[in-house]
Amino acid sequence: MKTPTPTLTRTTEIIGILGGMGPAATADFYAKLVSTTPGSSDQDHLRTVIWSDPTIPDRTEALLGDGPDPTPWLLDGSRVLREAGATVIAIPCNTAHAFVPRIADHIGLPIVHMIGEVARHLTTLSPRIHTAGLLATSGTVRAGLYQEWLDRFGIRLVLPDAASQDHEVMTAIRAVKAGTRDDPTTARLARAARRLTEQGAQAVIAGCTEIPLGLPADAVDVPLIDPALILAQALVRRARTENTAESTTDNTTESTTENTAEKTAG
Numbered sequence: 263m264k265t266p267t268p269t270l271t272r273t274t275e276i277i278g279i280l281g282g283m284g285p286a287a288t289a290d291f292y293a294k295l296v297s298t299t300p301g302s303s304d305q306d307h308l309r310t311v312i313w314s315d316p317t318i319p320d321r322t323e324a325l326l327g328d329g330p331d332p333t334p335w336l337l338d339g340s341r342v343l344r345e346a347g348a349t350v351i352a353i354p355c356n357t358a359h360a361f362v363p364r365i366a367d368h369i370g371l372p373i374v375h376m377i378g379e380v381a382r383h384l385t386t387l388s389p390r391i392h393t394a395g396l397l398a399t400s401g402t403v404r405a406g407l408y409q410e411w412l413d414r415f416g417i418r419l420v421l422p423d424a425a426s427q428d429h430e431v432m433t434a435i436r437a438v439k440a441g442t443r444d445d446p447t448t449a450r451l452a453r454a455a456r457r458l459t460e461q462g463a464q465a466v467i468a469g470c471t472e473i474p475l476g477l478p479a480d481a482v483d484v485p486l487i488d489p490a491l492i493l494a495q496a497l498v499r500r501a502r503t504e505n506t507a508e509s510t511t512d513n514t515t516e517s518t519t520e521n522t523a524e525k526t527a528g
Contacts, residue, residue: 275501278348280339282314283355284439287471291354295494308501311346313339321357322401333364340369354490356469360405376493381411383492391465393418395458397431398469420461422454430454438472451477459484
């Protein structure tokens, strides 16, 4: 007898996507959320609100001291999502997570922390990951976002040298943001990834949501970890857990969503 496809039709969760950083990465994240959600009909999918605001100031420039603080824009976007009915916030931008501590206490909704989810995911891989490489914006690197989380789980992090970071990683990220996803862009990212594996990386984190758009997994000779996909999977697990909990209670009992945001370390 064929096992029915599990669905999430009864969940009260409404995913609020705080996006626009950049628009293509936001669209890619939503596609991954859809593809990750189990089900066979429209009604099986999660309710979602997307706020895509490309006017949010550049996060890397802010972290490097070359641009305005994006916190007010992130707060405004989070409030838009809350007022639209979102019950949880997802931010498909790695660098924006440097600003999560500034907004978490002010939005009244939990934030599923993408970088924390990636760190936990790495601990589930076999063979065990002792060293991971990171391809990310200079802002993410400067903020030590992945370093902080991977340290918690005893995973060593290796980074590109300054030349590779500037001429390969950042050049490729800017190209993808400009709509260019060509062979030279892929080659730059693949070279940067290879430099990390030469330093002992057993997996490479595509730690900017533009990177998977320019670097296919088969261009890297170790697992390429896509944080946007990991975030999508975490949201589906969260909704499935809520769905399971609801099924064990009286149908007249309303589920409640925790009203405190998940914190980052520090």
